[in-house]
Amino acid sequence: MIKTFDLISNSDVTIRKALASFVQKDRVYKNNYLQANYKKAFDGYSFIGQKDSLNQYDTDMLHSFVLSDFQEVEHFPKEFHPFLKNEWKPLIKRIKALELASIKKLNNSILEQLYKDDVIGYMMSCNYYPKPLKYSAFAKNNTRLSAHKDVSLFTTFPFGIANGLSFFNEEKNRVAVGEKNTIIQFSGYFLEFVSQHKIKALEHQVNLPKDLNTERYSFAIFSIPKPNISFWLGNKKIESNNYYKKYLSLF
Ligand SMILES: [Fe+2]
Numbered sequence: 001m002i003k004t005f006d007l008i009s010n011s012d013v014t015i016r017k018a019l020a021s022f023v024q025k026d027r028v029y030k031n032n033y034l035q036a037n038y039k040k041a042f043d044g045y046s047f048i049g050q051k052d053s054l055n056q057y058d059t060d061m062l063h064s065f066v067l068s069d070f071q072e073v074e075h076f077p078k079e080f081h082p083f084l085k086n087e088w089k090p091l092i093k094r095i096k097a098l099e100l101a102s103i104k105k106l107n108n109s110i111l112e113q114l115y116k117d118d119v120i121g122y123m124m125s126c127n128y129y130p131k132p133l134k135y136s137a138f139a140k141n142n143t144r145l146s147a148h149k150d151v152s153l154f155t156t157f158p159f160g161i162a163n164g165l166s167f168f169n170e171e172k173n174r175v176a177v178g179e180k181n182t183i184i185q186f187s188g189y190f191l192e193f194v195s196q197h198k199i200k201a202l203e204h205q206v207n208l209p210k211d212l213n214t215e216r217y218s219f220a221i222f223s224i225p226k227p228n229i230s231f232w233l234g235n236k237k238i239e240s241n242n243y244y245k246k247y248l249s250l251f
Helices: 013-023 027-031 078-086 088-106 109-116 189-194 240-248
Strands: 002-005 044-046 063-068 120-129 143-148 154-157 165-168 174-176 183-187 204-207 216-225 230-233 236-239
Touching: 013 063, 013 078, 013 120, 013 216, 063 078, 078 088, 088 109, 088 120, 088 154, 088 183, 088 216, 109 189, 109 230, 120 143, 189 216, 189 240, 216 240, 236 240
Parallel strands: none
Antiparallel strands: 002 183, 044 063, 063 120, 120 216, 143 204, 154 183, 154 216, 165 174, 165 204, 230 236
16 A cells, blocks of 8 residues: 655755745745646646645645646746755656556556656645644644545655655555655556556545644655656557546546
8 A cells, every 4th residue: 555665865855945935935926836827737836725726625724836847947936946956856766766666566567668658757746734723624524635546656755754644545444654754655546547446546635633733744756647748558548638637527
């Protein structure tokens, strides 16, 4: 279900600083970077209460910024440039190696072909959950982030994970992951899609903390089919943007 690996670096200092400083900027500045301005996969900023975010509900209690290798670095806010210029490539290289190792074990030639054909690209969801005190009245099912499956082939938390993430196991019981100082990897909906539902995506959520004065950061890397391409799954031709639509229709 969830796989763990040794950390590459336990330092999310650069990206955490970038996200914190972006979130503190005024609304006018941040609005330049909404998903509607990028229109490429899931790239861009989503704020608390936003009705038209592609990756969070208006009841979710986080600010998120999706970075990717689908754009030039310069298209992202300058706060993220040091991370994207200095840390992105080695991080993705390591994540990709872990994914290829996981895929080898699955012994699935269609999946291996996707990597060989350069179909798979990477995005990173950078998430900041402010103290939920002032939002908790709106909390849905006692969550900060409601239950969902990811759009990804794999989702990887490269810097470990803070308390709060829980998932549903095969018996439909909720299991808390707890704080982890290891890389965490789990399957997303694209793996479910490609395997024709033989391998299930992990349904997960972030619970409200007991102490409503607790902030939270998380950084998750998603492998997904690159935007605006078509690719083959066996003898079936798929448009990546149609896959995104199919995924979004789950919600
Ligand atoms: Fe998720």
